[in-house]
Amino acid sequence: MAERGRPRGFDLDDALDAAIDVFWRQGYEGTTLDDLTRSMGINRPSLYAAFGNKEQTFKLAVGRYARVDMAYVDEALDQPTARTVAEHYLQSNVLAITDPAKPPGCLSIQGGLAGATTDQRVVDFLASSRAAGEARFAGRFARAIDEGDLGRDEDPVDLAKYLNTVSSGLAVQAAGGASRVALLRVAERALRAFPA
Known part of the structure; x- marks a missing residue:
């Protein structure tokens, strides 16, 4: 089936990267469609045609962020x-x-x-995304128990929750201005929960 209309005059990934930056700096609630179109260098009809509404654009941006900026998660799980x-x-x-x-x-x-009650779907989406990531770590730690790498007294779900809580806290601290050196020290201390 032939595409209708004019060909798209912008790169989808570049536009999503711009959206990531705006949502990251301003949060979902604080970002307007004007903010998005201005940063993405497109007009509203182009945004709607390529990405959907603000919520859909945010979900696509989070998906790209997970694939690109958080690719280290897959690398970690393969250790x-x-x-x-x-x-x-x-x-x-x-x-x-x-x-x-x-x-x-x-x-x-x-x-x-921060989210308005009208943004609860976005808050739930982010919570669900974090829970899915946490479940991947729980599965990996369960495997470590089966392989004898972790003791049978360990709870893989608790360990995954711990890791997720630490990483979330690190992110909040970074947003508040904590230095890389200070946060690496926190990460090193947190690793004491895992046998060397």
Whole structure:
């Protein structure tokens, strides 16, 4: 089936990267359609045609952020031990949330910290996304228990919750101006929960 209308005059990934930056800096609630179209360099009809409404654009932006800016999660989950999984994840997380080329902190945390009751779907979406990530770590830690890398007295769900809580706290601290060096020290202390 042939495409109708004029060909798109912008790169979808570049436009989503611009949307990520705006949502990250301003949060979902604080971002307007004018903010998005201005930063993306497109008009409203183009935004609607390519991405849908503001909520759909945000969800697509979070998806791209997870694939690109948080690619280290997959790398962490592939590490050989529970300790190296946590170490790779936390250290990479600190480097990402303190990257001087990007806003400090984490889009998935800052994007939905404050939300109007009308934005509950977005808040729920972010919570669901974080829970899905946490479940992946729980599965990896369960495997570590089965392989004898972690003791049978460990709870993989609790360990995953712990790791998620630490990384969320690191993101909030980074957004508040904490230095990379200070956050790497926090990550190192948190790793004491995992056997060397």
